Amino acid sequence: MLVYITRRLGAGLILALLVTFITFMLLSTSFEDVALTILGPAATPEVTAGLMAEKGWDRPAIVQYFDWLVHALQGDFGVSVYTSLPVAPTVMQRLLVTLSIIVPALILTVILSTFLGVWSASRGGVVDKISQGISLVGYIVPGLLLAIGLVVIFAVQLKWLPATGFTPLAQDPAAWARSITIPVIVLTIGGVANMAAQVRGRMIDELRQDYVRTLRTRGISSSSIVIRHALRNAGSPALTVMSLEFISMFGGALIIENVFALPGYGSFAFNASLQGDIPVIMGIAAFGVLLVTVVNLTTDLANGWLNPKARVH
16 A cells, blocks of 8 residues: 555645746746746836846746756745745645635535435435435526625625635634535535436445345345445545546635635636746646545545555555
């Protein structure tokens, strides 16, 4: 198992190298545009060339990449071109904001999806139609429209929750909970719509297996068959869907953070891309790949725990 973990971490590092290299090569064509953005439209070619020489942007792109890589391996991801703030602490700060809405949303998604999926697969009939109807509503209603609707109801009319803004957990836990409630609800509804259908499908397949009929002939209770046997076997593919849902929520967080003015990872990446803040974009790319690698590795280990056949020695 240790060899497997080491191999997966090594593959993740290679993937991070490839992604950051390709990202840097693509960004290297816009160094002069970034310099002109900083200096303004009245900058002369001589002044622009001077700034590029000062920043080291006039060197070959491959040399600049390896210079960035050497410093990144030492924990130095540079500073923002526009704010002069160090990239690594800023990205971590924004990442924590995003995780503070994604982690609760993912936990709720797993609980509700498992309940709805198992409920509809084991009961069928009207219960199954109700569960599918809930999933269908989650598919049909766009996250942006749902966010606006919840803001109008809970923030504008009822005034129970803030419409925008974010309060750190350490500063005021109650205010933090109120600030993330609507974003978490929006992400959870979208996640349940997808994951509940996957759990339902896997549970239906498991309940049709021969071993389930054998357990029933031995007088094992239906609840024991569903929870202890079918759900455990269906849990492995559901975990894979959960890891994909976690990554998908980062994409959804970009919209949610802009709607609710949250200082998170998605809005930070979006603004950095618009400004052409190359050090920040490189830091976001590196942290993003490493995060995906850790999530996938954690999913594989959890799959091995749920299903011994999936364990890798």
